Amino acid sequence: MTAVAVAGVGIHPFGRFDATVTEMGGHAVKAALTEAGIRNGGFQAAFCGAAYAGVAAGHKVLGALGLTGMPILDVEAGCASGAAALLLGAQAIWAGQYDTVLAYGIEKMPKGIIRSSFFEPWREEAGLAATPSYFALRAQRLMRESGVTKQHLAEVVVKNRANGAHNPDAMFRKPVTAEDVLASRVVCEPLHLWMLCSPNEGAAAVVLRRADLAGPGAVRLTGIALRSHLPGAVLGEATPMAGLVDDDFPSPTALAATDAYEQAGVAPADLDVVECQDTDAARELLSYEELGLCPRGDAAKLFDEGATQMGGRVPVNPSGGLLSKGEPLGASALGQVVELVRQLRGDAGPRQVDGPRVALAHVVGRGANAAVSILAR
Amino acid sequence: MPAVEGWFAMAGEPQLLGTRCTSCGTFFFPPSDGFCRNPECQGTEFEPAPLSRRGTVWSYTDNRYQPPPPYMSPDPFEPYTIAAVELAGEGLVVLGQMVAGELVAIGDEVEVVLDTLFEDDSNEYVMWKWKKVGA
Incomplete structure (x- = not known):
């Protein structure tokens, strides 16, 4: 099987802008194509991830650039939409x-709580469909099973916002203290406002090329897997909240990670840098366990050791994560890949991790869909 | 009147009304028909299944902001607690609001009650909620 290399990446900053989604997409695509040194005819197919952008949104982007004619596939997989396109x-x-x-x-995306056609109307009417409360239910379990405290949740935000301060493409670029985080209002226990990422706007693009046609030293995509939940995890009323230590079912994230590690021929201990889904602060800590960065139940311990800080054994979310960047659903996974490609190339500027060779990107969302991508140089 | 028709008993003791696959015995709530979601089962027939009135809190949180419509919010909005409750007999986890003003913790025993979800000019709409046993 031929290897796959990353020939170019591009990003439109994540935040709030006076620009259409088509314009933002065009910006990111143009940057990636320029880096790859190609234009019309230079790529044979296009895959666009988007969840809220409407019909044939990917077509509109390439149409605006005069780059159509090849197959264009619009792909929706909730928060994993961008990863599904990459896959x-x-x-x-x-x-x-x-x-x-x-x-x-x-x-x-508009500000505030994301409405989702995923939920039946009765659930929304009864006040049982607000996304942050699902995050909170999961966070409460994690706190019980893994020694995670509210202070840990605040410190995850501090870590990611400190990293994001060095990312010109992030929405929030001001460092915060744990006191600041805990002083922000409670949205739903145990999650305070600043422990939740903001749905927002942006775009990211990646050009993939057969590795033998890419330049020497190009970053390679060595593994990528997308998995959905196992049926037992959502029988009856139980919602897609699997992945907890007292759950017999491997979560979509754990399933995708296992597949991606096998494809790439690496183990969690080989990772030098990770970008993971920090939709809320507890979600990042849960990902440590699901991705195998630590044993189950040890998320707080791993964090306390400083392993996931810049300069630690495996820095997590050097970009600032979704807590700094915000989460434009279709773009977030590819935004992670853009960051990791820059990290692997040594082009990440003041937030550069020291000499990474293997990197992992992780997203998970409604469905439940999870995707794990592994990049290496 | 019930906010959702047929999912809970309106007379007698408050009780959630689920369904049970007649082939494999798997319980469903909300009541399921059509296909059985047990991947090992080809069943398509379901019987009514009144569910355990009690369970233990698997997780909980509180909503301190007003969810967007179509949430039927009381006016003014009141924060409310949500509990995910593992039913004693069936092991299903069922979400619901706690009755107003009750604090809850993981592992607490709760029972199902019927309570007002919202009112309009002509009706009071009731929904199942959870209440701490002995509270």
């Missing part, structure tokens, strides 16, 4: 179908 692109190259493909993700 399809990588699989097409692995299958020998194309030499070069474009994966991009776009989103422009």
Whole structure:
């Protein structure tokens, strides 16, 4: 099987802008194509991740750039939409179908709680469908099972916001203290406002190419997997909240990680840097366990050791994470990949991790869908 | 009147009304029909299944902000607690609001009650809620 390399990356900053989702997508795509040194005809297929951008949103982006004609697939997989686009692109190259493909993700979301057609109307009417409360139910379990305290949750925000202060593409670039975080209002126990990421706007793009056609030393995509929940995890009323230490079912994240590690031929101990889904502060800590960065139940211990801080054994979310960048659903996974490619190239400026060789990106969202991508140089 | 028709008993003791697959015995709430979601089962027939009135709190949180419509908010909005309750007999986890003013913790025993979800000019709409046993 031919290897897949990253030929170019591009990003439109994440935040709030006076620009259409099409314009933001065009910005990111143009930057990625320029870096890859290609234009029309230079890629044979395009895969666009988006959840809230409307019909054929990916087509509109390439239409605005005059770059249509090839197959364009619009892909929706909740918070994993961008990763699903990347997966399809990588699989097409692995299958020998194309030499070069474009994966991009776009989103422009309103402020506040995300409404989702995923929920039946009765659940919304009864006040049982607000996304932050699902995060909070899971966070309460994590606190019970893994020694996680509210202070840990605040310190995760402090870590990520400190990292994000060095990221010009992030929405929030002001460092915060744990006191600040705990002084922000409680949205739903145990989560305070600043422990939750903001749905926002942005775009990111990645050009994938057969590794033998990419330049020497190009970053490679060595593994990528997308998994959904196992049926038992959502029988009856139980919602897709699997992945907890007292749960017999492996979570979508754990399933995707296992697949991606096997494809890439690496183990969690080989990782030098990770970008993970910190939709809320507890979600990041849960990911440590699900991705195998530590044994189950040890998330707080790993964090307390400083392993996931800049300069630690495996820095997590050097970009600032979603807590700093915000989460434009279709773009967030590819935004992680853009960050990790820059980290692996040594181009991450003041937030550069020391000499990384293996990197992992993780997203998880409604469905439940989880995706894990592994990059290496 | 019930906020959702047919999912809980309106007469006698408060009780959630689920369904049970006649082939494999799996319980469902909200009541399921059509296909059984047990992947090992080809069943398509379900019988009514009144569910355990009590359970233990698996997790909980509180909503301190007003969810967007179509949430039927009382006016003014009142924060409310949500509990995910593991039913004693069936092991199903069922979400619901706690009755107003009750604090709760993981592992607490709770029972199902019917309580007002919201009122409009002509009706009071009731929904199942959880209440601490002995509270």
